[in-house]
Amino acid sequence: MNALTNKAKAVDRRPMTWLERIYLWNIAKGMAITLRHFFKKKATIKYPEEKRPFSPVFRGTQVLNRDEEGRERCTACGLCAVACPAEAITMEAAERKPGEEHLYREEKYAARYEINMLRCIFCGLCEEACPKDAIYLSETFAPANYQRKGFIYGKPELLIPDPKTQPEEYAKAKGQH
Numbered sequence: 001m002n003a004l005t006n007k008a009k010a011v012d013r014r015p016m017t018w019l020e021r022i023y024l025w026n027i028a029k030g031m032a033i034t035l036r037h038f039f040k041k042k043a044t045i046k047y048p049e050e051k052r053p054f055s056p057v058f059r060g061t062q063v064l065n066r067d068e069e070g071r072e073r074c075t076a077c078g079l080c081a082v083a084c085p086a087e088a089i090t091m092e093a094a095e096r097k098p099g100e101e102h103l104y105r106e107e108k109y110a111a112r113y114e115i116n117m118l119r120c121i122f123c124g125l126c127e128e129a130c131p132k133d134a135i136y137l138s139e140t141f142a143p144a145n146y147q148r149k150g151f152i153y154g155k156p157e158l159l160i161p162d163p164k165t166q167p168e169e170y171a172k173a174k175g176q177h
């Protein structure tokens with residue numbers, strides 16, 4: 001039968017020589033290959049000490065944004081939850097009380113805001129849907145966790161530090177340090 005391509009290799013069925021039977025030659029050949037790789041540029045990095053730069057279009061964990069005065073921007077309109085194809089976002093709205101103007105920018109705010117990171121596909125549609133610039137996808141990713149409930153991120157995990165009271169943490173979260 002004619003071969004369709006010339007990729008076929010004939011199997012060498014000759015009996016093994018004494019040198020081949022003791023495998024030393026093959027072990028030496030294998031060691032030489034290993035040794036050669038010692039001096040090649042490594043494809044792996046020593047994470048977490050060493051980190052690869054992210055692509056400019058990388059989409060990581062969500063951050064709930066504050067304005068320049070440190071007030072929460074989210075007005076709990078629910079547009080991000082509606083836009084989310086994975087139905088990963090849930091929230092509860094509350095009304096801002098007199099005296100809370102320094103905490104919340106709008107009259108309505110998210111008393112509870114949760115993202116199920118096990119559902120999230122990091123598509124970025126929540127960021128695009130938000131009319132208040134209140135949520136964006138950062139350059140960090142959700143760390144590993146042993147518990148499923150550890151992947152339900154609430155406001156303590158999502159809300160960016162206050163630029164007025166925690167300027168260093170805020171700058172770090174913004175990637176400025």
Ligand code: SF4
Pocket residue numbers: 080083084085086087088089115119120121122123124125126127
């Ligand atoms: S990134 Fe996409 S999947 Fe994740 S919460 Fe936002 S809209 Fe939903």
Ligand code: SF4
Pocket residue numbers: 073074075076077078079080081091110129130131132133134135
């Ligand atoms: S993050 Fe934006 S879109 Fe989502 S509820 Fe808050 S203001 Fe609305």
